[in-house]
Amino acid sequence: MKIEEADNAISLGSDMKVLALECATERCSTALWMNGEVRSLFNDGAQQRNSESMLPMISALLKEADIALQALDVIAFGAGPGAFTGLRVACGVAQGLAFGAGLPVLAVGTMDILAEGMRRHLCSQLLNPPEPLRVLTVMDARMGEIYSAELIEEGQDWRVISGPHLFRPEALSIDEEFDYWGIGDGFVLHSDALLGRLDARVRWVDACMQVPDAVPLAQLASYRFQQNGGVPPEEAQPFYVRNKVALTSAERAKA
Numbered sequence: 678m679k680i681e682e683a684d685n686a687i688s689l690g691s692d693m694k695v696l697a698l699e700c701a702t703e704r705c706s707t708a709l710w711m712n713g714e715v716r717s718l719f720n721d722g723a724q725q726r727n728s729e730s731m732l733p734m735i736s737a738l739l740k741e742a743d744i745a746l747q748a749l750d751v752i753a754f755g756a757g758p759g760a761f762t763g764l765r766v767a768c769g770v771a772q773g774l775a776f777g778a779g780l781p782v783l784a785v786g787t788m789d790i791l792a793e794g795m796r797r798h799l800c801s802q803l804l805n806p807p808e809p810l811r812v813l814t815v816m817d818a819r820m821g822e823i824y825s826a827e828l829i830e831e832g833q834d835w836r837v838i839s840g841p842h843l844f845r846p847e848a849l850s851i852d853e854e855f856d857y858w859g860i861g862d863g864f865v866l867h868s869d870a871l872l873g874r875l876d877a878r879v880r881w882v883d884a885c886m887q888v889p890d891a892v893p894l895a896q897l898a899s900y901r902f903q904q905n906g907g908v909p910p911e912e913a914q915p916f917y918v919r920n921k922v923a924l925t926s927a928e929r930a931k932a
Contacts, residue, residue, distance in 0.1 A: 694749045697895035700767040701759025701787045708891035709738045710899050717892045746778045751907045753898035756784035757916035758824045764915035772910040781907030788814045788826035793893035795860040815863030823863040843918045846870035862887040
């Protein structure tokens with residue numbers, strides 16, 4: 678595993694020490710935000726192996742940074758929407774570590790993480806979108822559906838305008854009064870159903886982060902923890918939009 682240092686495009690909560698866990702998709706990632714710098718590890722394995730890979734990734738990050746778990750301020754995790762298994766893994770690991778170390782936990786929505794990833798990307802590319810930045814997140818939800826939300830930049834944070842919702846791709850609509858920056862693997866995997874209808878209002882950027890990542894999660898969590906703190910581990914919960922995890926045999930036959 679290789680530890681990567683990320684560019685600090687946005688300085689959020691620079692004096693915080695935050696461990697971030699993101700596992701809403703098949704790409705499992707961890708990040709450590711400490712003293713204004715962020716380091717990350719990721720694993721592009723199958724979700725069933727995320728529970729096995731996450732703890733070694735966390736250990737490697739802490740060892741490389743020479744910091745004990747108990748010295749952190751908070752453990753943050755990507756709360757969803759996303760894959761059921763991955764969300765439970767991230768939440769469960771965050772809770773378990775936080776219980777043992779006496780730390781609070783902070784749940785951050787997947788769509789907020791994607792939006793923060795877009796902001797980081799735009800800053801790193803020296804692009805200057807209109808302010809405030811409006812982001813349309815579209816994430817593949819399997820079973821022919823997408824998760825989507827509209828968010829608007831509010832200082833160093835984000836406000837959700839609409840969503841997260843679960844749609845068929847062809848049912849997604851946006852407010853045509855505004856222009857958006859789009860991010861998420863849904864734009865790639867459902868491009869035929871989306872891009873032709875949204876091109877006039879959505880500028881989609883291949884931001885190299887088509888799925889949520891622990892680096893923007895760590896940065897956003899550092900700011901939110903400074904503002905509002907976290908919660909006891911037992912109060913942390915994933916956020917589910919869908920309550921059905923698979924198609925029936927009859928539904929698969931009709932697809």
